[in-house]
Amino acid sequence: MSPVIQHQRRSLPAYPAPLSHSRWKLWPGLTIAAALIVLSLAGLGALVWEAELPGLSEFWSNRYLRTVVTFTIWQAFLSVVLSLLVAFPVARILARQPAFPGRAFLLRLMELSLVLPSIVLVSGIISVYGRQGWFTGLANEWLGTSWNLYGINGIVLAHVFFNAPLAARILLQAIESAPASQRRVAAQLGLGRWWYWRAVEWPAVKPVLPGLAALVFTLCFTSFAIVMTLGGGPAATTIEVAIYQSLRFEFDAGQAALLAMVQLVICGFFWWLAARHGLTASLLPDRRVASHRSKAGSSIWARLGDGTALAVFVLFLVTPLMAILLRGLPGMGSAFFPDGTFSVNPALLDATLRSLGIAIPAGLMSVIAALLILASGTSQSRPTITRLSDVAAYLPLMVPPLVLGTGLFLLFRPSLGNSSEGLALVTLINAMMALPFVLQMLRGPMGSLDSASRMQADQLGVLGWYRWRWLHWPRMRRPLALAMAYGTGLSLGDFGVIALFGSPGQPTLPVLLYQQLGSYRIDAAAATGLWLVLLLLMLFSLFNRLGSPLFNSGLAPKSSRTVPEPEHA
């Protein structure tokens, strides 16, 4: 028999991959992490250095500061409890009703809460729950209540709107990740809802809870735009807003620095507590949620009950969005067709370009930083150092962006000559703020290469750039586009750092909206809000397209099926 395949044998692999040395994996990410730590410490340090820091005893004797800290903790605690109280039943219903019409739409709607600019949502909430709002009218007429949105009511309501969908997505993902074998056994035994919860759902949800609670607590604790607009005077002010007021109106850098440190200690304590109880990696929802049928939700009454509960939840989510749409549409007409012909309002156009000029670079920076940090995390050689880079990426969740911005402004003051340099600082801080979220989105896909594939790749010498190009990129393309959309979207809706550093004459879209709300140009504000939402939708749609396969090298399969998305995100 003649040999089928004949060749000369090689001795060793002849094609070294570019960027395959371990230092390329480790050091760029570590450098970014070190820069994050240095920038955070430098920002805080510069503020402390410039300021006369009041003593702790002076702090406790100051009634205003005590009230601010107590209120911040109280509203965050209430927001966490109520968000979870809403999220638990919603997640359970979605888990046991995998096939109702509109489920995919509801899941997408729940994703919106991550990027919907809070200043825009607040305008929608005011339309529904404000003094003249639809809900207020009904409640006052039918129930005889005297509902007041401003103060803790509005703050917690807005926080629940933002965080309950986020928490529900994470809990749903946890429930869906319960082993199929457990679900099968539970179904065979015909477990009722309570025992199904005890046996299957609770064990799956329990490990996620500490991290989830810490995430929601931190988001509510550091909330700015919602408290700025719905807070009611000194009795309903959070630390973040107090920092803004100290810097903007009282020029008291010492008080701002002290408040920043209090925030850092409290948020840091909660993250430490969460980490001790097993902080899980999966803190942001996966876009793909598996569907499993459960017998617990199959009877007609169960489905009716679940449907009613979901309808109430959808109503809660949709009404402020509808208000944004309905109130914004008439204003959009005058913004885009002032004389019956198409011409964009120059103020709106300028603000849009300025917003995009900040948001796109910020999104890009956050994605690149996240990728490099994750790459350094996969390096096995120095586990302690790589863990440190991970911690550094979460620092922006704890250090108030206003403090960071002010500190860095003070630090770079001699060279920050014009407004464009100020905007560059805003871009940098926005990128840092988006980093923890972007990092969570990319963590799962980046680690989704299974061990068998890694072994194969190692042996074949598919390393460095080659591994990224052929093994990671096909899996990462969609998550990267989505992370870029989220990073850009978060920055586009930022109303924190920009409020402090932005020049009133050169507003971004959220600042323009705030200015219009402040001068009671409600129609114009509604139009700006709607335009901001539409811009976000266009951005997501654009990045979604960019995430789809763009080219076929001839080596990729011709099959129409797309590459399966990774399991985790």
Place this chain on the structure above:
Amino acid sequence: MLEVQNLVFAYPGQETPWNFQFSAEPGHCIAIHGASGSGKSTLMNLLAGFLEPQSGDILWQGKSLRHAAPWQRPMTSVFQEHNLFEHLSVTANIGLGIHPGLKLAPEDTQAIERGLDSVGLSGFGQRLPSDLSGGQRQRVALLRAILRKQPLMLLDEPLTGLDREARDLLRQLLLQQKAQGALIVLASHDEEDRRILADSVCTL
């Protein structure tokens, strides 16, 4: 010549460590035989550099491979399953064995096409692994190992679970590789595989 010298390895919590020792010449097939858990796959992973031994050495042509990374070792592994990258086409999967950046010369592409033809998979180049049967996947994996042209082939139960036709074809390919000077280390439960392919048997 491949020399495995007192290669000692134990997983955490394992009381008695394994100690492997054997040698084999190019152009031979040494079959590793043993019950489940006897250390066959562990030995394969140690040879390939996926596991690090506690002591001992692996010599190839007199040079130590002990501290060489997997991609620096002159060998190719074929496992019982999970040999292919699921998101890449058959051609790309094989091509990665020829050039890790898939920079293939026209003669490489022709070699892949000829290879696919010779293993009965002509026209399958653009398919995804998930479109193939178990036997077809193993043929692709083995073709990649062959076209990678490394002198050592580590085969961990590569024929298990395949139908008679696929087994016969792959055995034929392996015999040809052996005849061309490849040293094959074959971990197999199957007595017929050992009888047809192996020149010597090492029992664990």
